[in-house]
Amino acid sequence: MAMDFDGYVRARQRSLLRFAMVLTADPVDAEELLGDVLAVVFERWSLVAAADSPHAYVRRMLVNEFIRGRRRRRHIVLYDDLSGVGAPVEDTSAAHAERAALGHRLRSLPPRQRAAIALRYFEDLSFAQIAELLGSGENAVRSNISRGLRRLRIELDDDPERSPAAPVVFLEV
Amino acid sequence: MPTTIELRALYENLAAEADTRVTNRDWAAAARECAEPPTTPVIRPHGRRTLRIGLAAATVAMLAAGATLAAGELHPTGGPSGGGSEWPVRFLPFGAAAGSGWTVGAKSTGSGEPGATFVRDQLHVGMDVISSQARLQEAEATGQQVAIGPFVGWYIGARLRQVVWQYAPDHIAIATLTRPRRTVTGAAAEAAVLSAARAFDPSATTQMKTAFKVDAAPPGGVLTDVAESHQFGGRSSSVTWTVSEPPQWITVTVSKTAPTRPGESSGTPITVAGRPAWWFPRNLTISLGSGESLYLQDGSDDTGRSTFTEQQMVDFASHITLVKNVDDGSTWFDATALP
Numbered sequence: 001m002a003m004d005f006d007g008y009v010r011a012r013q014r015s016l017l018r019f020a021m022v023l024t025a026d027p028v029d030a031e032e033l034l035g036d037v038l039a040v041v042f043e044r045w046s047l048v049a050a051a052d053s054p055h056a057y058v059r060r061m062l063v064n065e066f067i068r069g070r071r072r073r074r075h076i077v078l079y080d081d082l083s084g085v086g087a088p089v090e091d092t093s094a095a096h097a098e099r100a101a102l103g104h105r106l107r108s109l110p111p112r113q114r115a116a117i118a119l120r121y122f123e124d125l126s127f128a129q130i131a132e133l134l135g136s137g138e139n140a141v142r143s144n145i146s147r148g149l150r151r152l153r154i155e156l157d158d159d160p161e162r163s164p165a166a167p168v169v170f171l172e173v
Numbered sequence: 174m175p176t177t178i179e180l181r182a183l184y185e186n187l188a189a190e191a192d193t194r195v196t197n198r199d200w201a202a203a204a205r206e207c208a209e210p211p212t213t214p215v216i217r218p219h220g221r222r223t224l225r226i227g228l229a230a231a232t233v234a235m236l237a238a239g240a241t242l243a244a245g246e247l248h249p250t251g252g253p254s255g256g257g258s259e260w261p262v263r264f265l266p267f268g269a270a271a272g273s274g275w276t277v278g279a280k281s282t283g284s285g286e287p288g289a290t291f292v293r294d295q296l297h298v299g300m301d302v303i304s305s306q307a308r309l310q311e312a313e314a315t316g317q318q319v320a321i322g323p324f325v326g327w328y329i330g331a332r333l334r335q336v337v338w339q340y341a342p343d344h345i346a347i348a349t350l351t352r353p354r355r356t357v358t359g360a361a362a363e364a365a366v367l368s369a370a371r372a373f374d375p376s377a378t379t380q381m382k383t384a385f386k387v388d389a390a391p392p393g394g395v396l397t398d399v400a401e402s403h404q405f406g407g408r409s410s411s412v413t414w415t416v417s418e419p420p421q422w423i424t425v426t427v428s429k430t431a432p433t434r435p436g437e438s439s440g441t442p443i444t445v446a447g448r449p450a451w452w453f454p455r456n457l458t459i460s461l462g463s464g465e466s467l468y469l470q471d472g473s474d475d476t477g478r479s480t481f482t483e484q485q486m487v488d489f490a491s492h493i494t495l496v497k498n499v500d501d502g503s504t505w506f507d508a509t510a511l512p
Contacts, residue, residue, distance in 0.1 A: 009201040014192060021191040022184045030191065031198070032354050036333075038204035101456050101470055102183055121177055122184040152180065 003054075005045045009038065012055055019059060022118045023066045025107050037061050060133055063119075067111040067134075105152050113148035116141050203355060260287050260302075261378075262396055263508040267302065267346075268377030275372040277379050283398030283413065289379070290351065291369040297352035298369035304343040312337035321346075321370045334362040336370045346373055382505035384410035384427045385467070385495045390512040391416070391423045391481060398424075399508045407465065408500050412511060423481055423489075426468040427461070427499055446491045457486045465499050 003011070016038075020030035041048050041058055051057045106114065112134065119130045127145075131138045260266065262283045269275040269291055278297070280289035291298045309327075312335075316327030319336060326338030334350035348370040350362050357365055381399045390396065394414030402409045407429035415422040440451035440458070450459040455471040469490055471481045481489075496504045 005204075006201040009204070013200045014195045017191040017195045018188040021187045025183075025187060027190060027194060031194065034200070035198075035203055035355065038200055042201075042204040101453075102179060104470070106180075106183070117180075118184065121180050122188070149177075 003049065005042055005049075008041075008049075008054065012058070015055075016058065016062065019123075020062055020066075022122045023062065023115055025103060025114075033062065033066055037065050040065075063115050063133055064135075067115055102152065109148050109151060113144045113151070116144040117148045117152075120145055206355075206358065262399055263381055263511065265289055265379035265381065267300070267373055267375045268379045270372045270374040270377070273368075273372035275369055279400075279402040280379065280381065281398065281400035281402070282381055283396075283400075291348070291372060293369070295353060296350070296357065296365050296369070298366055299347075299349045299351045300369065300373060301347045301349075303345050303347065305345070308347065309337055309339055309345050319367060321367070321373075326370065328363055328366065334358075334366055336366050338370065340373075340375050344375070346370070346375075348373065381508035382410070382502065383412055383508050383511065384408070384499045384505050385412075385425065385493050386506045386510055387425075387489070387493045387512065389492070390414050391489050392485065393417075394423060396511050397422070399511070401502075401505075408502060410499070410505065412508075421471065421481075423486075424468075424470045425490075425493065426470070427465060427495065428468070429464050429466075443487070445487050450487075450490075452483050452486075455481075457483070457490060459490060461495065461499075463499075467493065467495070 013034075017030060017034055020034040020037075021027065024030045024033055037058065040061060048054050048057055106117075109117070115134060116130055119125045119133060120127075125133070127138045127141050130145075131141045134141065136144075260282065265277070265280055265282055265287050267287070267289075269277050275291045275293045275298075278290040278292040281287070286301055286303045288299065288301045291300050312327035312329055316329040316337065319326045319328045321336065321338045321340075324338045324340050326336045328336045334354070336348050337345065339345045348366050350357065350366050354362075382401060383399065391414050393416040395417070396412070397415040398411070398413035400409075400411040402411070409426065409428035411424060411426040411428075413422050413424040440453040440456070443450050443452050445457070445459050448459050448461065450457060457469040459467040459469075461467055467490065469486050471486065496506065498504055
């Protein structure tokens with residue numbers, strides 16, 4: 001029996017918000033992104049439900065909507081307002097500077113690079129799976145991830161698919 | 174240098190934060206409230222026809238839009254004309270029309286495009302100026318034609334809640350409802366966005382302010398970005414100087430102290446101008462008391478190398494003069510004084 005819209009949302013809302021959160025790296029943006037996409041899903045539910053994998057379809061919509069509409073906050077929100085996360089602490093132990101620096105750099109990445117990196121390092125998808133989700137080629141995905149990691153200044157220490165002998169092909173997307 | 178382990182940890186923190194928020198909202202009910210009424214075919218000028226007839230078409234449009242943005246708008250343009258002129262850094266090249274009821278809140282200038290938030294009561298409308306035609310063409314293809322003063326604009330749907338219009342050659346403005354998005358929808362959202370768009374005054378300028386001043390730029394640095402915003406529940410000020418060769422930048426930020434998260438490590442404790450501070454490679458954090466901190470971050474888009482040494486960062490930080498009360502914007506310095 002086909003699942004109804006409410007049932008789908010109840011079953012998948014946690015997964016979808018987590019996904020939106022790692023894409024946006026911002027709680028408010030994540031909720032807005034998910035809310036916007038679920039509105040479209042509701043409008044098109046009969047078509048979404050008929051898809052081979054409705055959840056995969058909705059995730060793709062999240063990615064595409066994120067890439068399309070989230071570029072504008074590049075500078076205005078240098079560090080997002082995380083006041084709701086927890087109470088500010090008196091000790092400014094610069095620990096947070098390290099995390100803030102990484103978070104800042106993450107949020108400053110172009111959306112397509114951010115999406116590719118999140119899919120790779122949070123969702124653990126293969127390059128081929130990411131390419132399918134982003135609607136681009138594998139080389140483009142590798143390029144986006146490589147460039148993004150360089151801008152994040154991430155050291156590749158646990159990526160089994162990348163070795164020194166595996167050159168990264170740089171292509172403009 | 175952080176590793177992918179730290180990156181994964183950051184993602185896990187974000188996901189955990191999502192778990193705490195997911196039950197705060199009835200997502201299905203909210204989706205029904207925000208959904209658009211059934212759409213009908215819309216005939217566009219120039220013989221262009223937009224049909225919203227199903228998920229496949231919508232998905233294709235989203236993919237196409239994403240590809241357009243990736244190709245054309247992901248990097249600073251270098252200026253509105255693309256011919257050498259640059260966006261101003263020390264002021265916004267627009268303002269909110271007097272008497273409109275809208276004021277300019279958070280704002281940023283510099284190597285990206287100018288951006289600001291127009292605020293009226295509880296409404297927040299993001300206002301960006303870009304030079305790329307791609308966004309305008311996208312809006313024209315999918316939006317509804319509206320008038321923004323003497324100009325033709327395109328309002329894009331109840332979900333994006335955005336109007337795009339061109340007001341000068343290579344000058345395209347984008348107004349987007351950013352808050353509140355749950356309660357202001359449909360016709361109310363469109364009215365809010367159009368009201369803000371019509372308050373956009375390109376003949377005005379808005380002075381950028383900073384919560385600190387400094388007599389000299391970092392060695393070799395040129396002022397490239399100034400931003401005023403809110404973070405961690407307080408006012409925030411940020412300034413970036415860029416060294417062109419090799420491409421490096423140093424950003425100075427004053428903001429409220431951030432909440433800590435599990436798994437964070439500590440830097441090396443030092444003292445700067447008598448204040449407790451912590452040094453990380455390419456990052457200096459100085460406690461200002463009253464919950465505020467001063468951050469200096471050194472970086473590079475591509476090389477990952479550091480231009481500035483710890484001593485240079487400390488020396489630079491030692492010559493920064495702060496306003497007495499960061500939360501009192503009336504005491505901030507004009508960005509015109511920045512070197």
